[in-house]
Structure formats: C-alpha cells, structure tokens
Amino acid sequence: MKPPVTVLCPTCQTAKQVKYVGMLAYCSPECLIADRVIISSTGCWEWSGFRDHQGYGSLYWSGVYRAHRFSYKVIYGIDPGSLLVRHKCDNPPCVNPDHLELGTAQQNSDDCVSRNRQARGERHTVSVLDEKAVLAIRASSLSPKQLSKLHGVNVNTIHQVISRKTWKHI
Numbered sequence: 001m002k003p004p005v006t007v008l009c010p011t012c013q014t015a016k017q018v019k020y021v022g023m024l025a026y027c028s029p030e031c032l033i034a035d036r037v038i039i040s041s042t043g044c045w046e047w048s049g050f051r052d053h054q055g056y057g058s059l060y061w062s063g064v065y066r067a068h069r070f071s072y073k074v075i076y077g078i079d080p081g082s083l084l085v086r087h088k089c090d091n092p093p094c095v096n097p098d099h100l101e102l103g104t105a106q107q108n109s110d111d112c113v114s115r116n117r118q119a120r121g122e123r124h125t126v127s128v129l130d131e132k133a134v135l136a137i138r139a140s141s142l143s144p145k146q147l148s149k150l151h152g153v154n155v156n157t158i159h160q161v162i163s164r165k166t167w168k169h170i
Contacts, residue, residue: 011035029061029074036067037095044094045071055092071095072102084108090115128153134167 004017011031018025026032036059037045047057047067057067065073072078072085075097086108089099103111112118122130129137129151137147137158144162148155160166 029070032059032061033067033071033074033095042089042091043096044089044091044099045096046091047093047095051093057093057095067093067095068100071097072100078102086111090117129157129161129167131170134161134170137161 006015007018007025008014009016009025009027009031011034012027014027014031016025016027026035033045036047036049036057038048040046049067050058052058052066059065059067059070061070066085068087069080069085072080080102083102084105084107085100086103087094087099088101089096091099094100133151137151138161140147142150144155144158147158151158157166
C-alpha cells in the first residue's frame, strides 16, 4: 500500500493527506462550498460543480448530497432529515444559506402554486394542446368528437377544456 500524499486545500492552502495524487483535498466542507460557488448579482451562491437534470447541484462528501442540502447542514449544523430544504429565491443551483429554509412537501407545493411555478398548460410535459388550440376549441361550433379528431386528443380532453376543468388559467 502506498503512503498518503500531502496536498494543499485548493481554497485555503491548508496541507492535507490524501490516498493518491490527483485527489482533491478540501480541508473542510466550508472550503468545498467556497470553492464551488459563483456569487450572482441577486446574491445567490450558484453551484458551479455537477448539476442534475433539474439544475440542483450535487456533490460527494462522505456520501452523495444535493448541494443546497449540504450547504444548509454545514452552515447551520442541522441535518434536514426528512424535511425539504426549500429555496426562497426559486433558483435550484443556489446554495446561499440565507436563501434556504426547511419545510414540508406541502409547504414546497404551496410555494410552487403561490409563485406560479407549477407546470400547467403548455409547460406541462405531456401537454398536446397549446393556448391557441384551447381558445379555438372553446370558440368552435364543432362537436367534441370532431374537435378531438382535429386536435389529436381524446374526446374527454375536449370536454374538460370546454368545461374549464383543465386549462383553467386560460
């Protein structure tokens, strides 16, 4: 077995022993966070490391973490456990602890609705219709069956659009 190698923390230049050359050796979680953020004009600390498909930062520090949960845990010394770490700034890569707060899934959903971030209408991933089509359906004198064939959707979808059970925001 090879002996440990001494390297410098990329953030604060403190010496640290690592198992092999090339391994990044942050001396503390705070140094890792400081090295991986870019401070934006809005005050967000945007994670510059790996981001998942939703834009959330991800990292490994004795286990895999979402970067905003890691930041909250490191700065406040509180493990969020089953609670969510919510963004007050609505910016998924932000790890600024001042922009983060603990909450439940219900509180997170309520935030989504109150801030108009929920997927609806054309923003919904499975939407076939668009706003223009919805307005045309509601204004049309054609039967729901004819409209369903014209727009390539189920007749029940047409009934829901006409009765405003869906696309309520239009």
